[in-house]
Amino acid sequence: MLGQPLYPDPLSVAQEWCANGRGVAIATVIETWGSAPRPVGSHLVIDADGNFHGSVSGGCVEGAVIAEAAEVIASGTARILEFGVADETAWRVGLSCGGRIRIYVERLG
Amino acid sequence: MLLDHLHRLNAARDARRATVTITELDTGAARLFLEGEAFDPAVAPLVEPALRTGKSGIAEIGGRVVFVNVYLPPPRIVAIGAVHISQALAGMAEIAGFDLTIIDPRSAFATPERFGGTKLLAEWPEDALTRAPLDAYTALVAVTHDPKIDDFPLMKALEAGCFYVGALGSRKTHSGRVERLTKLGVDEAGIARIHAPIGLDIRASSPAEIAVAILADIIQALRSRDVTAGGRGAE
Known part of the structure; x- marks a missing residue:
């Protein structure tokens, strides 16, 4: 019934991707204020082709994090991203739930 | 994160060993600490x-801002019983991030064919839980x-302070169980x-x-328990 995990663990996936020679970034929620969908310490892992596992929000900001991750994988320089609800553009990239989060994005390896 | 750190972190998680990483946010330099090791007095x-608390967050060491992840x-x-309900529970527990073990001394029930990769012990709870x-x-x-x-694992679970103790059966079955457990000394x-x-x-x-x-x-039991006892549970 359960050969493969049904729900891959992001950090195990990151290790496997790296072993297969793929460039990988790890994004981690490092701070939250107000209503945030995922707790501090949650991970999203991304490869150079934009494949990803895990989450840092309820799907609200993952797209933007994945785009930043491509640059982090290319440059090797870590960066900190911040998302919140500032104005009406929040519905495009931001947290509709009203919270604010900071995310650390680093290259693996 | 260094690949070597990720390997050590994943190995520790597989071995159910609590781990802490400390990352300097300006340099990206990181260190990894495993439960049970002697820690550098600085950290x-x-x-x-x-x-102890399972709480991750931003902190400061020697004037440097760090992220502490637990x-x-x-x-x-x-689960006591390799029954049909446990087969369904096996898949769901994994998705929800729980580590499931099924114990059933009846070897006709406790077969790998019925449970795939789930941890399965075809033995008496008296032996497995010892x-x-x-x-x-x-x-x-x-x-x-x-x-x-x-009955035996239910008593052991109450003694061990398991955060959840549940038993299948109608109210009538349970009143019989209450009688037996009371005779065995459960208050x-x-x-x-x-x-x-x-x-x-939910009318299941x-x-x-x-x-x-x-x-x-x-x-519900996990998330509403006394958190001062430690542990943030599954992530």
Whole structure:
């Protein structure tokens, strides 16, 4: 019934991707204020082709994090991203739930 | 993160060993600490409370801003009974981030064909639980319907302070169980800790629906328990 995990663990996936020679970034929620969908310490892992596992929000900001991750994988320089609800553009990239989060994005390896 | 760190972190998580990483946010330099090691006195005031509370967050060491991330082992579910409900529970527990073990001495039920990769012990709970005792981070689910198999682990779960203790059976079955357990020395407070009938009342009918009700009941118990006892549970 359960050969493969049904729900891959992001950090195990990151290790496997790296072993297969793929460039990988790890994004981690490092701070939250107000209503945030995922707790501090949650991970999203991304490869150079934009494949990803895990989450840092309820799907609200993952797209933007994945785009930043491509640059982090290319440059090797870590960066900190911040998302919140500032104005009406929040519905495009931001947290509709009203919270604010900071995310650390680093290259693996 | 260094690849070597990720390997060590993943190995520690597989071995159910609590781990803390400390990352300097300006340089990206990171260190990894495993529960049970002796910690550098410079970081012990960060690492020790982190392991105790399971709380990750921003901190400062020697004027440097760091991120402290705690990885605690996922809570366990021990299911007594390799029955149809447990088959459904096996898949759901994994998705929800629980570490499930199924124990059933009836070797016709406890077969790898029925349970795939799930941890399965075809032995009496008396033996299995002596080797791997229950603890406060474990939910005990007794679903065989057979007092010879269920009663002992239920008593052990109450003694061990399992965060959830549930037993399958109608109210009538449970009143018989209460009588037996009381004779065996379980007090009223202990009896009151047993979730019976098991699972949240969502009018579950099929084995899979009952597994949903049980898992929801376990999650409610996990998330509403006294957090000062430590542990943030599954992530």
